Amino acid sequence: MNNKLYGNLIFELSKEGRRGYSLPANRFGNYPVPKELQRKEEAGLPECDELTVVRHYTNHSSNNFGVNNGFYPLGSCTMKYNPAIDEEMSAMPEFSNLHPLQPHHTVAGAEDVCNLLSESLKAITGMEAFTLKPYAGAHGELTGLMIIKAYHESRGDMKRTKVIVPDSAHGTNPASAAVCGLSVVEVKSRADGTVDVDDLRSILDETVAAMMMTNPNTLGLFEKSIPEIAELVHSHGALMYYDGANLNPMLGACRPGDMGFDVMHINLHKTFATPHGGGGPGAGPVGVRKGLEQFFPTVSPYQGNFAVAMRAYAYILSLGKENIKMVGPLATLNANYIKESLKDVYELPIDGLCKHEFVFNGLKDKSTGVTTMDVAKRLLDYGYHAPTIYFPLLFHESLMIEPAENESKETMDGFIEVMRRIAEEAKTEPDTVKNAPHNTPIGRVDDVLAAKHPIVTYRQMCNNKQEQ
Numbered sequence: 001m002n003n004k005l006y007g008n009l010i011f012e013l014s015k016e017g018r019r020g021y022s023l024p025a026n027r028f029g030n031y032p033v034p035k036e037l038q039r040k041e042e043a044g045l046p047e048c049d050e051l052t053v054v055r056h057y058t059n060h061s062s063n064n065f066g067v068n069n070g071f072y073p074l075g076s077c078t079m080k081y082n083p084a085i086d087e088e089m090s091a092m093p094e095f096s097n098l099h100p101l102q103p104h105h106t107v108a109g110a111e112d113v114c115n116l117l118s119e120s121l122k123a124i125t126g127m128e129a130f131t132l133k134p135y136a137g138a139h140g141e142l143t144g145l146m147i148i149k150a151y152h153e154s155r156g157d158m159k160r161t162k163v164i165v166p167d168s169a170h171g172t173n174p175a176s177a178a179v180c181g182l183s184v185v186e187v188k189s190r191a192d193g194t195v196d197v198d199d200l201r202s203i204l205d206e207t208v209a210a211m212m213m214t215n216p217n218t219l220g221l222f223e224k225s226i227p228e229i230a231e232l233v234h235s236h237g238a239l240m241y242y243d244g245a246n247l248n249p250m251l252g253a254c255r256p257g258d259m260g261f262d263v264m265h266i267n268l269h270k271t272f273a274t275p276h277g278g279g280g281p282g283a284g285p286v287g288v289r290k291g292l293e294q295f296f297p298t299v300s301p302y303q304g305n306f307a308v309a310m311r312a313y314a315y316i317l318s319l320g321k322e323n324i325k326m327v328g329p330l331a332t333l334n335a336n337y338i339k340e341s342l343k344d345v346y347e348l349p350i351d352g353l354c355k356h357e358f359v360f361n362g363l364k365d366k367s368t369g370v371t372t373m374d375v376a377k378r379l380l381d382y383g384y385h386a387p388t389i390y391f392p393l394l395f396h397e398s399l400m401i402e403p404a405e406n407e408s409k410e411t412m413d414g415f416i417e418v419m420r421r422i423a424e425e426a427k428t429e430p431d432t433v434k435n436a437p438h439n440t441p442i443g444r445v446d447d448v449l450a451a452k453h454p455i456v457t458y459r460q461m462c463n464n465k466q467e468q
């Protein structure tokens with residue numbers, strides 16, 4: 001793309017008096033705008049011809065990298081397959097034009113979608129009831145913890161102020177606990193990456209409200225001690241919370257409801273379609289076991305993010321009961337294929353079978369000085385999105401890789417080849433890797449400067465010169 005020709009900002013292309021569009025004639029007559037609501041100054045809108053506008057935005061849009069452009073191995077965030085048919089379903093005017101305040105008898109179809117989705121989620125997870133209201137995973141966690149708090153309070157048990165969270169947990173877990181007014185106690189991981197049950201035993205007491213767990217955990221490992229952990233936690237009167245943000249490796253293999261979890265959330269936008277790059281949209285339905293349904297709080301009006309629920313239901317229906325069972329095994333196979341193909345050149349801190357994702361601790365050869373950040377940036381040069389980096393915090397150079405369940409072998413082979421090439425470059429031409437990316441519209445940015453001196457506004461001068 002030629003940034004100079006089409007400009008970084010539409011304002012920089014503005015020429016006084018240019019027109020790209022003419023408004024239709026005013027059909028409504030002239031109504032006086034009260035003086036106090038009238039502008040004191042010109043709006044300062046850009047003035048451009050049609051082709052300049054079209055090219056400007058088209059070129060900007062092609063700078064985006066998404067799952068439809070190429071391989072997107074981001075771990076912990078399951079940037080998965082988002083079939084176009086799910087988009088079509090949720091965009092059907094019969095659904096997308098609904099108003100939340102429409103008379104009840106006119107929205108029976110949408111109500112069916114919500115009920116059928118809840119039924120499907122119950123069957124998939126083994127939970128007793130679901131609320132579709134939460135708008136995201138973190139919102140689901142907060143909702144779930146509010147349920148747990150309400151449960152303890154309903155029994156007059158007011159001393160439970162702590163939530164136990166593994167040190168490998170997603171950052172939203174401790175954050176949600178804090179927002180819910182609970183304090184966080186960290187439980188350690190064992191050398192094999194799973195929860196240290198002895199450490200848990202030493203933490204548990206009558207002030208613990210809940211234990212939050214992710215399974216497979218953020219290292220992509222199946223927590224084999226869950227039955228033992230659930231029994232321990234329950235014996236101390238606390239509840240088990242399941243972070244089901246990335247449920248895909250579990251689909252058809254096992255159900256959190258059968259493992260002793262009391263409350264859980266699912267990220268529909270990670271496990272059941274909906275593209276969610278750039279922070280949205282999402283939906284984090286919360287499920288509870290029998291006996292906790294009466295504690296569902298009102299965390300949003302109406303039925304939550306209906307368009308996301310619609311996509312999820314279309315996704316589940318299009319796979320069906322039989323095919324949905326293939327998702328978990330295929331996600332697991334793909335992750336293990338990549339892990340095994342690269343572990344001789346990247347450091348694998350925890351060996352063994354992983355589930356849908358796994359974590360390397362940077363390059364195996366530490367003598368080159370090439371970091372995980374450098375590898376991630378160099379991948380952009382080769383047309384791949386970077387994996388999740390520097391998370392989880394258990395390792396200094398975390399590189400967390402997750403292929404989707406439906407990636408072809410050829411796609412993964414291409415990624416493996418490039419990862420091996422970068423490992424080779426780290427030895428032969430380390431500066432190329434350290435200064436990457438070279439082929440992107442913007443090169444390596446200065447993270448520290450951007451964080452310390454962010455420029456978040458754009459000021460335009462009247463004479464069309466701008467300062468930043």
Ligand SMILES: *Cc1c(COP(=O)(O)O)cnc(C)c1O
Pocket residue numbers: 076077136137138139170172173214218243245246267282284
């Ligand atoms: C993504 C994620 C969350 C948070 O979900 P949001 O929708 O981003 O709020 C929580 N836990 C895990 C394990 C996740 O991967």
